[in-house]
Amino acid sequence: MASVTMTVNGKSVSADVDPRTLLVQFLREHLRLTGTHVGCDTSQCGACVVHVDGKAVKACTTLAVQAEGCDILTIEGLANGSELHPMQAAFREHHGLQCGYCTPGMIMTAVDMVNRLGHDIDEATIRHELEGNICRCTGYHNIVLAVEAGAKAMGGAGMREAAE
Amino acid sequence: MTATGIGAPVRRKEDQRFITGKGRYTDDLVRPGQAHAYFLRSPHAHAEIVRIDPAAALAMPGVLAVLTGDDLAADGVGGLICGWMIHSKDGSPMKAGPHPALAQGKVRYVGDHVAVVIAETLAQARDAAEKVAVEYRELPAVVDTGSARKSATAVHDVAPDNTVFEWHLGDKAATDAAFAKAKHVTRLDITNNRLVPNAIETRAAIGEFDESADSYTLYTTSQNPHVARLVLSAFIGIAPENKLRVIAPDVGGGFGSKIFIYAEETVCVWASKKVGRPVKWNSDRTEAFLSDAHGRDHVTHAELALDENARILGLRVKTTANLGAYLSTFSSSVPTYLYAPLLSGQYDIPAIYAEVDGVYTNTTPVDAYRGAGRPEATFVVERLVEVAAREIGMDPANFRRKNYIKRFPHQTPVIMAYDVGDYAASLDKALEIADYKGFSKRKRESAKKGKLRGIGFSSYIEACGIAPSQAVGSLGAGVGLWESAEVRVNPTGSVEVLTGSHSHGQGHETTFAQLVCDRLGVGIDQVNIVHGDTDKVQFGMGTYGSRSGAVGMSAITKAIDKVIEKGKKVAAYAMEASDKDIEFKDGRFSVAGTDKSMAFGEVALQAYVAHKFSGQDLEPGLKEGAFYDPTNFTFPAGVHICEVEIDPDTGVTKIERFTAVDDFGVVINPMIVEGQVHGGIAQGVGQALLENAVYDESGQLVTASYMDYTMPRAGDLPSFSVGMTTTPCPSNPLGIKGCGEAGAIAAPPAVINAITDAIGHEGIAMPATPQAVWRAIHRTRPAMAAE
Numbered sequence: 017m018a019s020v021t022m023t024v025n026g027k028s029v030s031a032d033v034d035p036r037t038l039l040v041q042f043l044r045e046h047l048r049l050t051g052t053h054v055g056c057d058t059s060q061c062g063a064c065v066v067h068v069d070g071k072a073v074k075a076c077t078t079l080a081v082q083a084e085g086c087d088i089l090t091i092e093g094l095a096n097g098s099e100l101h102p103m104q105a106a107f108r109e110h111h112g113l114q115c116g117y118c119t120p121g122m123i124m125t126a127v128d129m130v131n132r133l134g135h136d137i138d139e140a141t142i143r144h145e146l147e148g149n150i151c152r153c154t155g156y157h158n159i160v161l162a163v164e165a166g167a168k169a170m171g172g173a174g175m176r177e178a179a180e
Numbered sequence: 181m182t183a184t185g186i187g188a189p190v191r192r193k194e195d196q197r198f199i200t201g202k203g204r205y206t207d208d209l210v211r212p213g214q215a216h217a218y219f220l221r222s223p224h225a226h227a228e229i230v231r232i233d234p235a236a237a238l239a240m241p242g243v244l245a246v247l248t249g250d251d252l253a254a255d256g257v258g259g260l261i262c263g264w265m266i267h268s269k270d271g272s273p274m275k276a277g278p279h280p281a282l283a284q285g286k287v288r289y290v291g292d293h294v295a296v297v298i299a300e301t302l303a304q305a306r307d308a309a310e311k312v313a314v315e316y317r318e319l320p321a322v323v324d325t326g327s328a329r330k331s332a333t334a335v336h337d338v339a340p341d342n343t344v345f346e347w348h349l350g351d352k353a354a355t356d357a358a359f360a361k362a363k364h365v366t367r368l369d370i371t372n373n374r375l376v377p378n379a380i381e382t383r384a385a386i387g388e389f390d391e392s393a394d395s396y397t398l399y400t401t402s403q404n405p406h407v408a409r410l411v412l413s414a415f416i417g418i419a420p421e422n423k424l425r426v427i428a429p430d431v432g433g434g435f436g437s438k439i440f441i442y443a444e445e446t447v448c449v450w451a452s453k454k455v456g457r458p459v460k461w462n463s464d465r466t467e468a469f470l471s472d473a474h475g476r477d478h479v480t481h482a483e484l485a486l487d488e489n490a491r492i493l494g495l496r497v498k499t500t501a502n503l504g505a506y507l508s509t510f511s512s513s514v515p516t517y518l519y520a521p522l523l524s525g526q527y528d529i530p531a532i533y534a535e536v537d538g539v540y541t542n543t544t545p546v547d548a549y550r551g552a553g554r555p556e557a558t559f560v561v562e563r564l565v566e567v568a569a570r571e572i573g574m575d576p577a578n579f580r581r582k583n584y585i586k587r588f589p590h591q592t593p594v595i596m597a598y599d600v601g602d603y604a605a606s607l608d609k610a611l612e613i614a615d616y617k618g619f620s621k622r623k624r625e626s627a628k629k630g631k632l633r634g635i636g637f638s639s640y641i642e643a644c645g646i647a648p649s650q651a652v653g654s655l656g657a658g659v660g661l662w663e664s665a666e667v668r669v670n671p672t673g674s675v676e677v678l679t680g681s682h683s684h685g686q687g688h689e690t691t692f693a694q695l696v697c698d699r700l701g702v703g704i705d706q707v708n709i710v711h712g713d714t715d716k717v718q719f720g721m722g723t724y725g726s727r728s729g730a731v732g733m734s735a736i737t738k739a740i741d742k743v744i745e746k747g748k749k750v751a752a753y754a755m756e757a758s759d760k761d762i763e764f765k766d767g768r769f770s771v772a773g774t775d776k777s778m779a780f781g782e783v784a785l786q787a788y789v790a791h792k793f794s795g796q797d798l799e800p801g802l803k804e805g806a807f808y809d810p811t812n813f814t815f816p817a818g819v820h821i822c823e824v825e826i827d828p829d830t831g832v833t834k835i836e837r838f839t840a841v842d843d844f845g846v847v848i849n850p851m852i853v854e855g856q857v858h859g860g861i862a863q864g865v866g867q868a869l870l871e872n873a874v875y876d877e878s879g880q881l882v883t884a885s886y887m888d889y890t891m892p893r894a895g896d897l898p899s900f901s902v903g904m905t906t907t908p909c910p911s912n913p914l915g916i917k918g919c920g921e922a923g924a925i926a927a928p929p930a931v932i933n934a935i936t937d938a939i940g941h942e943g944i945a946m947p948a949t950p951q952a953v954w955r956a957i958h959r960t961r962p963a964m965a966a967e
Contacts, residue, residue, distance in 0.1 A: 050207075058887055104199040108199055111851050117203075
C-alpha cells in the first residue's frame, strides 16, 4: 500500500491505497466523489477531467500517488455553495448537456480553457480546444455555445470581483 | 403558450444534478458488501472450448468464484433471446442458434463470454482472470458480410450456410414489370458501414440477492427496465417477475445499445445468489466495443426505375444484413420490418420489392442503433434518388419535389400508411436556409482556391413511436408496444407522474412535466417524473424508436384526462353543483355560469380529505392510470442539406453548412428537440465521414478503442442550421411525431451526396475519410495520382 495526501475541493485528505490506484478511482471510490466519470480508459474522452494544481488533467491516466501534495478541484467543488459557477450555469442555459455523463469533464475542461485563453474565445478555438472531450449526445453545437457564454460570464464575474 | 407549458423552451429540471456532479449512474452506486465481476472473454473469433481450468484463479487473493457456462447450465439458466420472429420467403422460421450468457462448448466472436471471475475488488478479479486456463481449438472465422453465405464454415449448426433468414417484402412481379417499361434505370452498390453506438457511459450492472425476501434487484444501464425484467424472468428464468426488481437510475446515453438484454447483467443477477454478495460489473471501453451490440452493416444492390418524365416507377433492393454471431434482442426486426417498409421514402413509388438475407458471422451481434433500419433504408433511397437526378441531368431538389407524395393519407407498397406531411414545405424552407441559390457562386469561389465544393440533399422519412401492438404482433414482435402512465396527485396538489418511458438524455423530467403544467395548470416545480424502477412503475415498454413523446406522453395525456374527470366530480361535491356543470381551465375547476371556482390544489385536498362526499358515491383520492396503444406509426420527415468543401491535396472534407428542416409534428420543448437533432446529425456525420468498425480476416476487431475508432469531435463538426415545419400527427392526442433519430437517419446520404457532387463521381463509400476521398479524387485525375 502507498500513502497519499492531497487537497480535494479545499479539504485535506489522506489514505493508504494500492499503488496502482488511479486518481479517478481514488476520487470516486475512496472519496465517493462520483461526479468525475470514466468513459474510455485511454485519455481520449475527457469525462474524467479534473484540475490538478489549476490545470486540467485526465484523472483516468493519472495515478493517485502522482497527485501527492497536489490541490485537486473536481466538479463537486466548482460551485460556490448553492451558487453555480458561471460555466455550470451556461451549460444549463444553453442546453449543453443531454445524458450528463460527459458534462463534468466538459465543464472542467471549459473552465481550464478560459483560465488559459481568456474570456473572449471564438467558435473555432473552442472546437479545437474540446479535442480531448467526447460527447455522443449533443453534436457539440450547444456545448460550444455554452462555453462561449460561460467564458464571457466568467469574465463578468472577474470584473465584478476586481471592482469590489 | 405559457412559460412552462407545451411549446416553451424550458430549461431542464434534471440539469442541476448533472452540472454539479450529483448524477447517480449505475457505476456510482455502492451496495453493501458488493463484490466485483470481471468477464474473461474469448480472444478468438471462432473456437471450440476444450477445457477451462479455474484452479489457479481460485487460489488468487480475494477471489470468491469463477463461473462458466457449465454452471449456468447446471442451474437451468436459459439462453439470451431474440424477441422478434422473422419468417423466410418459404415460410420457414428464422434460424436462431443457442445464445448462452456464458459460452457452452464454443466461442463465436472476439469478446464472447467465457467465464466470470468474482472477487473482492475489480483489480483482484482482473488479476485472477489472467490465471484462468482455457484451452481452445481454433476454427476458421466467418467475417465478411457479403461472402458469409458462401463460407465453408458455419457459425451455428442450425444455419449451415450462415443464413438466418431469406426475407422479402413487396410485389416482385409488379416491380419487375415497372423495370421492364422503364426509360432509365439507376443502379448502385451500397455498403452501410458497421458502427459502434458508444454511449459515453459504458454498460454496468449490479445484481443483488436479498435472502430474507427471496428476491433479486438488478441495477443496470437500461433504456427499458421492465422489458429487461420480463426477459430475465420469463425467458432466461433467473427469478419470477415478482421476485426481480430492475432499477435503471441515471443512464448516460443509450442510442439503442441499452435496449438489449445482455450476458453481463444476466450473470450478475444469477451470480449474486451463488456468492451471497451483490455483484457489480462495469464495462471498460474496449469491452464496450467488443460486447455492446453494433449497428448497421449492410451490403446492398439497389435499382431505381424512371419513366420518360422523370417519375419513379419502381424500386428493387437486395440486401445482405450482418447480424453477427448471435441474434441480439431485437436484431432480426432491424434489417427487415424497420428497414424495407421505409424504402418508399417521401416518394410516390408504385412498385417496390426488397429482399433481405440475414447472415451470421463471427463478429459482435448487431442490433438497433439510433435509427435502426431507417438510416439504412434512407441511405439507399436518397443515394439512388440523387444519382438518378444526376444521370438524367435534373436538379436533385426538383427531381425530389416532382416525385414527392403530395396527398395524404398515402398507402405505400411496403406496409406503411403515411398519415400526414408536407414534404415540399420542408424542402422550400431548407433551400432557403441553405441559400441554395447562392451555391454555384460559392462553388466558383472554392474552385478559385483550388477546393472542390459540393452540395447534397436528403429527404428522409422515418416510422416512429413503434406500435401499434396489433400491427407489430402480426409482423412477428414478441411484445406489445404501447406505453403506460400513472398520474398521482398528492393532497397538496403536487403531481407525480410514473411513466414506462425511460430518460437517458432526452429530458423527460422536463418535457413530461411541461405536459402536466399545460394540462393541469400546476407549477413545473410541483411535478415529479418517476421512471426506471419496476417497483414504482407497474409496467412499461421503455424508450427507443423516438417513442417517448408520441407514445409515452400520449399515455400520460390519457391519465391526465382521467384525473380531470375525477377532479370534476370532486369539485362538484365541494361546490354543491352538478359535475356536468364543472369546467376545468387554467388550473381551476369552476361552475359554469357562476363565479364559484376552486384551484386544482384545493380539489386535490378535497379528494383526499373526502369530507364533502360519501365513499359510496365517489372513491376518495386522485390517482389515475392509463395504457396508450397508438393506432398508427408516426412519420416524422424532413429535408437535410449538406454543403462540403474538399481539399483535393489532402482529401479532407470540411462541412461548410449543414441545414436541417424537420417536421416532428407538435413540439413540446423546442430547445430539447433541436438538441436531439444536433446529436443525431453528429452521429450521422460520424457514420458518413469517420466511424467504422473494422474486423481483420481472423475476426479481430481492430477498432476497439477511441484510439482506433474515430468518434466525432467538436472540431469535426460545424454548427448546424435547424428549422422546423409542422403538420400535427393526427393519430395521437398531442400531435407528436418524435425527433430522436431524425439526424442519424438523414445526415449520412446528405453528406455523401455532397461529397460525390464535389468530386464528380459516385465512387466512394462510408466512411469518407480523407484517405478515401483523396483516392476517389485521384482516380478521376490519374495524371496527378501518378505524380
